Amino acid sequence: MLAFKQTRDTQSSTYQDSIMIRRLVFIEEQNVPEDIEIDENEAACLHVVAYQNDKAVATARLYQLDDKSFKVQRVAVLAEERGKHYGNHLLLALEQAGKELGGERFILGAQSYAIPFYEKLGYVINSDEYLEAGIPHYDMEKSL
Numbered sequence: 001m002l003a004f005k006q007t008r009d010t011q012s013s014t015y016q017d018s019i020m021i022r023r024l025v026f027i028e029e030q031n032v033p034e035d036i037e038i039d040e041n042e043a044a045c046l047h048v049v050a051y052q053n054d055k056a057v058a059t060a061r062l063y064q065l066d067d068k069s070f071k072v073q074r075v076a077v078l079a080e081e082r083g084k085h086y087g088n089h090l091l092l093a094l095e096q097a098g099k100e101l102g103g104e105r106f107i108l109g110a111q112s113y114a115i116p117f118y119e120k121l122g123y124v125i126n127s128d129e130y131l132e133a134g135i136p137h138y139d140m141e142k143s144l
Contacts, residue, residue, distance in 0.1 A: 002086065004093045006048045017056035018047045018074075025076035032133040037074075045073070046097060050090045057081040058090045062098055065107075070098040072108040091121055095144065105143050112136040 007014040019038065026032040041063055050058040060075040072094060077087045095106060109132060110118050115125065118140050127139035 001052075002089055003051045004048055004090070005051065006046055006097055008043065008046055010043050014049050015042075015047050017049045017051075018059040018061070021049070021056055021059045021076050021078060022074055024078060026074070029079065030133075030135065032135070036133050046101075048090065048094050048097060050086050050093070052081070052084075052086070057084075058086040060090055060094050062094055064101065064103075067102055068104040070101075070103045070106050072106055075108070075114075087117065088121065091118075095142075099144055103144065105141060107139065107141045109137045110140050112138060115140075 005014040009015060022037060023034075026037045027034055045061040045063045047061045048059065049056050056078075058075075058077040058081065061073050063071040063073055065071055072091070075087065075091070077090075095103075098106060106123075108118065108123065110123070112129065112135075115138060121142070123140040123142045125138045126141050129136050129138055131137070
């Protein structure tokens with residue numbers, strides 16, 4: 001069964017699980033520099049980790065922009081766990097956490113290949129393509 005844990009504590013085991021997934025996906029797989037991946041906003045974010053049978057399989061973080069707006073960031077699923085809909089469930093859990101904090105608008109910077117994934121969840125493109133860490137992205141948003 002898929003379970004979710006969330007934290008703002010950068011010393012917690014949940015945060016360490018999040019960082020482990022992000023290192024594997026972004027730093028090792030996608031060659032994102034560590035100083036870009038792990039940034040000054042870590043302590044300000046709500047980090048959510050999905051666990052399948054006590055194994056951390058996916059993560060994302062939520063950064064509050066204002067009273068009603070949140071930025072979804074660092075969405076990652078372990079390579080061997082992709083295709084199991086963990087990302088879908090993770091995003092819904094992240095949005096629910098944001099709604100509980102008063103969120104009505106969610107924005108994100110999606111890697112180009114992931115656009116169909118986010119569109120299925122109701123996000124719409126609202127920018128031209130741009131590069132972030134050398135990877136093509138589009139800004140997307142969703143209102144709840």
